Amino acid sequence: MMKFGNLLIAGITTGAIYAMFAVCVSVWYRVSNILNLAVGDFAMVGALGVDNLYRVKGLPLPVAIVCTLLVVAAFAYVYDQIVLRIAQDGPQRMDGIVVTFFFTFALSFFIDGVAKMLFGTDVHAAPALWNGASLSLGSLHFERAGLLVLACAVIIGGAFWVYIRFTLGGKALEASGENSVGARIVGIDTRRYRRLIFVGTAVIAAVFGIVESPLTGFTYLSGATISLTGFLAAAYGGFRKPGRALLAGLFIGVLEAMLGGYVSAEYGDTVLYAILAALVLAWPRQLGFESAVSG
């Protein structure tokens, strides 16, 4: 029973990370019709950037964090202004799979390559923000970094929900997602929301990278794995529904932990992916894939 409890805690912690990346992917997909396959790479840059500035360059930790987040935000802004602007706002607006997948896919490669140049290929992590041994409650163990991840997920997830649900900006966001042409006609600047959410989710991803990296450690290639899981969880939420993406992320995290603990530590992930593939094939419509395709 205690094993189950600890696995559940671990599962919810990783699930919360997946959930947040899934929310980032699906919120931006609603606005832009682009799947951000580089979201995990921003997390990697966050973790390795803070590590580099703090450990190698010797900057104070808060300064290192602020500088890293500023660089991520500035890069995301410039990328939107140059690449996405030419691709989507130009005289010949591109659409289809080229835009949906391949620009952010190229971006992911580019970021990973630059990270390899700057940070090398070793495993590093941002310094722990809350030092100390793991907390225990009976025989249940809570990693401090894990608790921080959960806290961030609740705060940022809650802020997202409040923003979408209760503010005019959130309504506009929803409208842009439902029908971008219609939204533009009623005076909503969908391009501004595309840029805002892209920069915002990049920064959120970087924050999660910083908070989470003491748990697992990051290399320049870690981003792709995170993006993949975020993409999958967003996919199971039908890409356009952040709430469902969040649940799907938690579900995948818990399932992964349980499979690793009870089935096989070695083949747990293989079984996980097989189950996820089977789910898509069994209920594509119910999981929201069909609507994501035609919409």
Next chain:
Amino acid sequence: MNGLVESSRRSAQRSALVASRVPRGLTPTALVAVVGVVFVLIWGQQYAGSVFVLAACYAIVTAGMAVQIGFSQQIAFSQSVFMGVGAYGVAMLNTHYNMPVLIATPIVLVGSALLAILLGSVVTRASGLALAVATLMLPLIAVGYVSGTGFLGGAVGAPLPGTLWPSSSASTSVALVGGGLIVIALLALAVFIAARILTSDIGLELFVLGVDERTAAALGVRTPRRKLELFTLGCVFAALGGAMYAGTQQFVPETLVDPTAELALLIMLFIGGRRSVIGAVVGALVIQYLQGASNWVSVNILVVEGLLLTVVLLVDPEGLAGIVTTGIAWLRPRLGAAPAEPTEAAEVAEVAEPAVLAEPGVLAEPAEPADEGRLGARDPQTALLEIRSVFKEYGGLSVLEDVTLTLPERGLFALCGPNGAGKSTLLNVIGGSVPPSRGQVILSGADITRRPPHERFHLGVSRTFQSVHLIKGRTVLDNVAVACLASHKASITTRIARSRLDQARAQASRALADLGMEHLAGREVSSLTLEAQRMVELARALAPNPRLLLLDEPASGLSQEQRQRLAVVLAALARRTCVFLVEHDLTLVAQVSERIFVLSAGRVVFDGGPDDFRSSPVVNSLLVGS
């Protein structure tokens, strides 16, 4: 009129002649073969040549991807896994059974094909993103399996003793050059097969499938079968590339099957040009040579690939192939070497956009006898279409309630009703894209309730859509020819030998001539006016000589004058076939229809002739307003 038909026939024959002069697919094949052989013979023993051979192994894979992913837009992430199947298969047979690579390769290919069919019959049930996500799991599962299994060499990789060149006593240089030539020969074969398929009538089917699966099904394309064939083709090409990789590199690394390898293949395809076979080959060459070009590039290949892909896609989404094509089109008139393309000539003549309907009278002539065999006995006494107490519920919402109606062999019938009455749903139930919750759809006495849309199309049910569903990027002629393809029963492999695209185009140009639209044949569809686009849809629906023509709001968006022209066409059509029309324009409906059904909240509330229709209080209160 006859003259026009004659001239369009002549032009079809002329294009058939041009096609027979240079066999389909020969140009890219010859290009690949000649360049490849020259390269291998001159540099085969040096580094530059070995990079070329490695790139050729990848190019075999990307040529298959151009057909499957680029052209038909079936995004399945199965290539790296099947490259692994091919490479590990050859390595195992060579190492454990001492089998020469050239003998192991066909065995592995047959095994891969069987595995692909098995796997494909499960995963290709999914479409679009669902297919992408389901197959994304394949490399993840594969890499987990390979790193966990000692049998395949695990993370270390699997070396194999044999070389691709069969003779083990041959010197290293002979083995290198000979092996390289074998790879080039197989690459040329792969390019030939891919190019032949893309330029055939099935290539047109695949294009439509890539643009919109539902439209493809409504036009008679057997989408499940085509998707399975594409998946299998992609997998077999990948396995062949993998087998060649193992044979020439004599080593299979674990990284061959991981997701990064899959992404690298996609980068090659998209840089080269996703829809072009030769582009896919060039993409593989570019990436491999970049990696071999300098140490800096090879260390920072991710940055280079990321930048290159971004820049190429920004310049042209069709990749390097698209850039070259645009460049040639730009250069040609400036050099004055070649005559302007016929499409451009047509465009110049077409600026004024003359009336789409030059002479609709020809429609009154009896159509060519429809294929009797496919329809069973044609007894004038039996009704063509019977809808028997059809219900349709979405969740708890009832859209159709006990709808029963019968249509005869010929005539024009209209379906009216306020928005949300269930008109389009009823049309979808007849067309087959929406299954009824209860009730039956009978065509000429045969129950077709459970038949899929493409089968109904071949039984003579043809339709247009409420919003225009034309295939962008193709000419008017090809858009109509899609409905005339005789390839629905044929397998994709038969089109390597023979294409029937010219026959389909000839039939399409007759249908266009029928509507007086043959002058538009060469135009790209998105350059047309809405009226012309609707007429192209109509031509497409008519071209296969359907028995039942379902038209969903053909007049919407048309002016009064255009509607009158449409009315003339519809009246002419009704003399040879059964037309069932959903329409909001009550004047048009009352003018052309011999019988009108009014649907309200899913029920038939009126059924009668145009005179009753005009005077009916039910109709007035529902449709005209009090």
